[in-house]
Amino acid sequence: xxxxxxxRAAWFVLTLWAVVTSAFFLMRAAPGGPFSAxxxxxxxxxxxxxxxxxxxxxIWRQYLAYVGPFDWSAQGWIVGDGxxxxxxxxxxxxxxxxxxxxxxxxxxxxxxxxxxxxxGLFALFFAVVVGVSAGLLCALFPRGKLDLGVRMLATAAxxxxxxxxxxxxxxxxxxxxxxxxxxxxGDFAHLVLPAIALGTPVAAYIARLVRAGLFDALSQDFxxxxxAKGMPTRVVVLRHALRQGLLPVVSYxxxxxxxxxxxxxxxxxxFFIPGTGQHFVNSALNRxxxxxxGVTILYTxxxxxxxxxxxxxxxxxxxxxxxxxx
Amino acid sequence: xSGLTRARRWLWxxxxxxLIAGFAxxxxxxxxxxxxxxxxxxxxNSEVSTLDPAAVTSVPEGRILRALSxxxxxxxxxxxxxxxxxxxSWEMSPDGLRWTFYLRPGMRWSNGxxxxxxxxxxxxxxxxxxxxxxxxxxxxxxxxxxxxxHAGSGPQGKPDWNSVGIKTPDALTLQLELESPRAYLLExxxxxxxxPVNAKNLQQLxxxxxxxxxxxxxxxxxxxxxxxxxxxxxxxxxxxxxxxxPRYWDADSVAFRAIDALAVEHAGTALNMYLTGGxxxxxxxxxxxxxxxxxxxxxxxxxxxxxxxxYFYRLNCTRxxxxxxxxxxxxxxxxxxxxxxxHLLKAGQQRCxxxxxxxxxxxxxxxxxxxxxxxxxxxxxSEAGYGPRRPxxxxxxxxxxxxxxxxxxxxxxxxxxxxxxxEVGLANQEWKVWLDSQNRLDYQISRSSWIADYPDxxxxxGIFTSDxxxxxxxWKNERFDGLIARAESELNPTARNKLLLQAERILLEExxxxxxxxxxxxxxxxxxxxxFGNNLLNExxxxxxxxxxxxxxxxxxxxxVGSIEFVDAPGxxxxxxxxxxxxxxxx
Numbered sequence: 001x002x003x004x005x006x007x008r009a010a011w012f013v014l015t016l017w018a019v020v021t022s023a024f025f026l027m028r029a030a031p032g033g034p035f036s037a038x039x040x041x042x043x044x045x046x047x048x049x050x051x052x053x054x055x056x057x058x059i060w061r062q063y064l065a066y067v068g069p070f071d072w073s074a075q076g077w078i079v080g081d082g083x084x085x086x087x088x089x090x091x092x093x094x095x096x097x098x099x100x101x102x103x104x105x106x107x108x109x110x111x112x113x114x115x116x117x118x119x120g121l122f123a124l125f126f127a128v129v130v131g132v133s134a135g136l137l138c139a140l141f142p143r144g145k146l147d148l149g150v151r152m153l154a155t156a157a158x159x160x161x162x163x164x165x166x167x168x169x170x171x172x173x174x175x176x177x178x179x180x181x182x183x184x185x186g187d188f189a190h191l192v193l194p195a196i197a198l199g200t201p202v203a204a205y206i207a208r209l210v211r212a213g214l215f216d217a218l219s220q221d222f223x224x225x226x227x228a229k230g231m232p233t234r235v236v237v238l239r240h241a242l243r244q245g246l247l248p249v250v251s252y253x254x255x256x257x258x259x260x261x262x263x264x265x266x267x268x269x270x271f272f273i274p275g276t277g278q279h280f281v282n283s284a285l286n287r288x289x290x291x292x293x294g295v296t297i298l299y300t301x302x303x304x305x306x307x308x309x310x311x312x313x314x315x316x317x318x319x320x321x322x323x324x325x326x
Numbered sequence: 327x328s329g330l331t332r333a334r335r336w337l338w339x340x341x342x343x344x345l346i347a348g349f350a351x352x353x354x355x356x357x358x359x360x361x362x363x364x365x366x367x368x369x370x371n372s373e374v375s376t377l378d379p380a381a382v383t384s385v386p387e388g389r390i391l392r393a394l395s396x397x398x399x400x401x402x403x404x405x406x407x408x409x410x411x412x413x414x415s416w417e418m419s420p421d422g423l424r425w426t427f428y429l430r431p432g433m434r435w436s437n438g439x440x441x442x443x444x445x446x447x448x449x450x451x452x453x454x455x456x457x458x459x460x461x462x463x464x465x466x467x468x469x470x471x472x473x474x475x476h477a478g479s480g481p482q483g484k485p486d487w488n489s490v491g492i493k494t495p496d497a498l499t500l501q502l503e504l505e506s507p508r509a510y511l512l513e514x515x516x517x518x519x520x521x522p523v524n525a526k527n528l529q530q531l532x533x534x535x536x537x538x539x540x541x542x543x544x545x546x547x548x549x550x551x552x553x554x555x556x557x558x559x560x561x562x563x564x565x566x567x568x569x570x571x572p573r574y575w576d577a578d579s580v581a582f583r584a585i586d587a588l589a590v591e592h593a594g595t596a597l598n599m600y601l602t603g604g605x606x607x608x609x610x611x612x613x614x615x616x617x618x619x620x621x622x623x624x625x626x627x628x629x630x631x632x633x634x635x636x637y638f639y640r641l642n643c644t645r646x647x648x649x650x651x652x653x654x655x656x657x658x659x660x661x662x663x664x665x666x667x668x669h670l671l672k673a674g675q676q677r678c679x680x681x682x683x684x685x686x687x688x689x690x691x692x693x694x695x696x697x698x699x700x701x702x703x704x705x706x707x708s709e710a711g712y713g714p715r716r717p718x719x720x721x722x723x724x725x726x727x728x729x730x731x732x733x734x735x736x737x738x739x740x741x742x743x744x745x746x747x748x749e750v751g752l753a754n755q756e757w758k759v760w761l762d763s764q765n766r767l768d769y770q771i772s773r774s775s776w777i778a779d780y781p782d783x784x785x786x787x788g789i790f791t792s793d794x795x796x797x798x799x800x801w802k803n804e805r806f807d808g809l810i811a812r813a814e815s816e817l818n819p820t821a822r823n824k825l826l827l828q829a830e831r832i833l834l835e836e837x838x839x840x841x842x843x844x845x846x847x848x849x850x851x852x853x854x855x856x857x858f859g860n861n862l863l864n865e866x867x868x869x870x871x872x873x874x875x876x877x878x879x880x881x882x883x884x885x886x887v888g889s890i891e892f893v894d895a896p897g898x899x900x901x902x903x904x905x906x907x908x909x910x911x912x913x
Contacts (some may be wrong), residue, residue: 032758
């Protein structure tokens with residue numbers, strides 16, 4: 001286990017470095033810059049702004065200064081007002097945001113990540129509970145009306161884009177039956193509609209995976225043996241079959257959770273939620289180099305961590321799968 | 327059962343426990359981030375980039391800043407006339423070169439320190455300092471020595487603040503010595519870049535956080551300001567909470583104790599929030615497909631709110647065939663402005679053929695533009711050497727990605743094809759790319775707009791001088807530059823208007839850009855809101871806002887003429903008035 005985690009950590013560092021490097025240079029290759037604006041194109045002003053954020057340095061030097069304090073010549077470097085801005089990613093400092101100039105990237109993420117995590121966890125909880133129970137029901141009563149109905153619903157939910165679902169939810173639960181606030185963030189009531197909109201496609205996917213996995217498991221020899229030996233059906237289904245049936249769900253949940261927990265641009269826009277999802281898209285549009293890098297690093301770390309967790313859970317669910325090969 | 331199996335079984339519960347714990351944590355957080363409701367909530371349309379007066383460029387930022395800070399002078403909420411702000415009076419020397427401002431005695435910053443003229447001098451110096459990199463430094467270029475100071479030079483070759491004509495004879499007097507007179511100096515002083523910042527506070531923070539002061543300065547716990555409101559809290563992409571400043575000199579005239587400025591970008595969401603009572607004022611957040619449906623309601627009267635904004639097409643005057651003014655004029659003559667305003671926009675926007683929107687501004691009136699027809703346009707084209715045998719080469723309209731821009735461009739392109747036989751393609755680009763190509767003159771025809779910084783014709787005409795970074799057409803005209811420069815320093819309004827008129831005539835003759843329509847402000851306002859400034863800049867000063875009582879609301883409704891659909895006016899039935907207003911009412 002320890003060896004596995006150490007190896008994973010090494011890979012993590014390498015992956016992160018590759019992502020940071022390619023993202024850094026890709027961002028700078030896009031036309032326009034963080035300070036191009038409809039007014040204030042005065043070359044003098046532009047030059048002073050570039051200098052304040054060190055955008056006038058050669059790109060390799062910016063890169064070194066961004067990644068870490070590698071730029072020895074910059075020690076004690078004073079730009080204009082006496083600020084030296086970059087501490088470097090290695091020091092855990094993601095730099096100042098170029099768009100939200102009164103905030104550092106660390107501040108921006110510290111404000112938005114808890115919101116996205118909160119919404120994401122709730123959506124995930126909803127998705128797992130609804131998805132697993134629906135899948136379980138289908139597998140236990142296969143080819144019945146219930147099975148057909150749930151499967152049709154699940155197909156529809158996977159196919160429906162979440163902004164359509166969001167609009168439907170708003171129409172029904174805000175305007176027709178005024179149960180929930182239309183948008184905003186703060187109360188528990190604000191959480192419900194966006195979490196359902198965010199979690200429904202995942203729930204549908206999970207239901208299909210559970211149904212298929214459990215269906216498979218139930219027809220296997222060890223299940224028949226267990227039942228023949230007089231084990232209660234409840235125990236056979238929940239402890240033995242479901243454990244195997246959940247394997248594909250677990251591997252799907254890793255990346256899905258990373259996606260849900262970091263927020264969704266569309267859901268955040270429609271329900272006006274101050275989460276991380278919008279920063280993924282807006283930072284790139286705003287050429288907010290540092291914020292774009294920050295969210296990329298965050299996402300990479302989250303995907304990596306969740307995938308590792310998935311691998312660990314795998315061996316717990318099915319001890320025949322060795323950790324080392326995962 | 328071996329120990330390992332038992333451990334495994336136990337471990338299996340860990341992820342589940344984690345999920346449940348996280349869920350509980352999520353629930354506990356939901357309660358923690360709850361703010362008590364504000365007296366008034368409005369949609370500020372987008373997240374502000376900064377609240378540093380020297381760096382602010384956008385309308386949403388200006389709205390917050392005007393609540394937090396008060397400049398020497400302010401604008402009247404409806405007629406925009408200049409009113410005393412932090413300065414209670416001022417005088418101009420007869421030659422127009424020396425302005426003296428007398429501050430109100432007894433004013434205090436929000437931290438209790440006295441506000442003095444040196445705070446203003448410091449703020450103006452900061453605006454001019456090259457390392458501040460303010461896009462609005464030129465607002466002070468009329469001041470003697472300011473331009474050199476901004477360029478990093480001075481009398482002895484290095485910047486010297488003492489050589490700049492900003493002086494503080496005493497703590498309540500501020501003197502500005504100008505290089506040449508400026509008729510609209512007071513208008514500039516009422517703009518956000520010239521709002522004061524607290525010198526001591528900023529310098530202390532710069533000392534304490536030499537590297538990250540920018541990320542600390544504008545935090546609610548650190549910001550010191552002098553306006554009617556304080557920064558209560560701030561969450562990116564959510565809201566800015568403004569709280570009444572008890573130390574503001576005119577605090578008794580301020581009605582709302584707390585105001586929320588939301589950053590809703592999605593127009594549909596903003597309208598939904600307004601319709602369900604979550605928001606009391608929207609600015610321009612009516613999705614185009616709902617405009618017709620909203621018109622006729624008492625809370626949406628865009629036709630009564632002309633706005634100093636101009637929608638126009640920049641033409642690249644450096645490349646054929648648009649380097650020929652005759653071609654540019656022919657295109658302008660045949661642009662279907664009426665179709666754009668009546669079929670696409672529908673909210674009361676007006677066709678515009680002049681470079682000053684609405685064709686007039688204060689005492690200035692744009693030259694009359696004769697309505698010229700298709701035959702004149704064709705004649706101009708044939709004069710330029712284009713006709714049925716040699717049609718104009720293919721043109722392209724370049725716009726930033728947005729449905730409304732595309733619709734207009736399609737309409738224009740179709741009309742030009744039918745009228746002049748020219749093929750016009752469309753090219754859309756993402757915002758920053760579009761800005762970049764416009765700046766590099768990498769376009770033929772480019773969608774543009776301009777919103778006045780201050781209510782003066784020079785705010786529009788001035789952008790087309792040769793050295794103005796906002797020109798972006800490659801068009802240069804020495805006579806035009808000369809006229810604008812002379813108008814800058816002319817104090818006599820009649821003579822000044824004459825100069826500006828001559829300058830605008832040149833623009834109309836040369837057509838470096840094609841004006842299309844004048845904006846309207848598309849406010850959706852809770853009818854209960856009082857003190858709202860329906861003005862040409864759509865500039866609001868939250869200090870004047872209050873809730874009308876039912877009596878006042880119905881009295882005003884009775885005075886309305888024509889058929890209007892009355893809508894719900896949520897808010898306190900007894901209204902919410904400032905202490906001064908209550909005193910005046912005898913309550």
